[in-house]
Amino acid sequence: MPEELSLIEKTTLLKIARNAIASFSENKKLAQINLDELTPALQAFGASFVTLTIHGALRGCIGTLKAYQPLALDVEEHAIAAAFQDYRFPPLTHVEIPNLNIEISRLTQPEPLKYENYLDLKNRLRPGIDGVVLSDGYRSATFLPQVWEKLPDPVDFLSQLCLKMGAAPTLWQKRHLEVKTYQVEEFQEELGN
Numbered sequence: 001m002p003e004e005l006s007l008i009e010k011t012t013l014l015k016i017a018r019n020a021i022a023s024f025s026e027n028k029k030l031a032q033i034n035l036d037e038l039t040p041a042l043q044a045f046g047a048s049f050v051t052l053t054i055h056g057a058l059r060g061c062i063g064t065l066k067a068y069q070p071l072a073l074d075v076e077e078h079a080i081a082a083a084f085q086d087y088r089f090p091p092l093t094h095v096e097i098p099n100l101n102i103e104i105s106r107l108t109q110p111e112p113l114k115y116e117n118y119l120d121l122k123n124r125l126r127p128g129i130d131g132v133v134l135s136d137g138y139r140s141a142t143f144l145p146q147v148w149e150k151l152p153d154p155v156d157f158l159s160q161l162c163l164k165m166g167a168a169p170t171l172w173q174k175r176h177l178e179v180k181t182y183q184v185e186e187f188q189e190e191l192g193n
Contacts, residue, residue: 003041004185005041005185005187006039006041008039009041009042010104012038012042013071013072013075013104014102014104014187014188014189016033016072016079017075017076017079017102017104018079018100018102018189019031020076020079020080021092021097021100021102022097024080024083025083025084025092025093025094025097026094030076033072033073033076035070035073038070038072042070043072045067045068045069045070045071045074046067046070046071046074046106046107047063047064047065047066047068047074047107048064048071048074048078048104048105048107049061049062049063049064049104049105049107049144049184050063050075050081050102050103050104050105051082051103051104051144051146052079052082052083052092052100052101052102052103053101054096054100054101059082059083059089059092059096059100060082060083060086060088060092061082061086061144062078062082062085063078063082063105063107065107065110065133065182067109071106075104079102083100101188101189102188102189103146103186103188103189104186104187104188105144105146105184106184106185107182107184108184110131110133110180111180111181111182112178112179113125113179113180113181115179117176118172118173118174121179122155122158123154125154125157125181127152127154128145128148128149129145130145130181130182130183131145131182131183131184132157132161132179132181133178133179133180133181133182134158134165134177134178135165135177135178135179135180136165136167136171136175136177139165139167140165141161141164141165141166142161143161143164144184144186145184145186146184146186159172
């Protein structure tokens with residue numbers, strides 16, 4: 001993992017996400033982010049996921065596994081996408097914004113996980129630490145490490161990830177899939193903000 005972000009950098013990213021969501025919901029032009037005013041860590045290319053919750057319930061989560069733009073811009077893009085383009089939810093409404101909690105995950109580069117068979121795969125995963133990407137041909141899906149909180153058993157975790165990929169839940173036990181793992185630096189707004 002790259003050096004951990006400072007509290008100021010985390011706060012800056014959370015403000016960028018909230019401001020982008022608020023502006024987009026009001027059909028206002030997004031404030032231009034001046035990268036020159038940001039720290040090198042926020043200017044560097046970074047991959048992020050933005051997760052939105054309301055009273056603890058998921059309201060949207062979108063991100064990328066590949067770093068293709070400065071982290072600050074990546075967070076802005078994925079905050080808007082999580083709020084208004086997550087196909088699992090209707091677009092966020094203006095009245096929901098005050099109750100919204102924003103969580104940002106900064107990802108490491110996914111690395112291939114070599115394993116012998118499905119038992120070996122189950123045992124190589126590190127619950128609570130590893131985000132997992134499963135791929136089978138053109139199909140692919142990921143769970144952030146935070147998903148382990150709801151699915152602490154590797155069997156359930158991998159089965160649900162197969163379902164998310166659009167496959168049978170037992171596919172990971174029957175076929176050797178491409179597996180990658182990554183870690184995240186996760187931070188969120190203080191509840192009540």
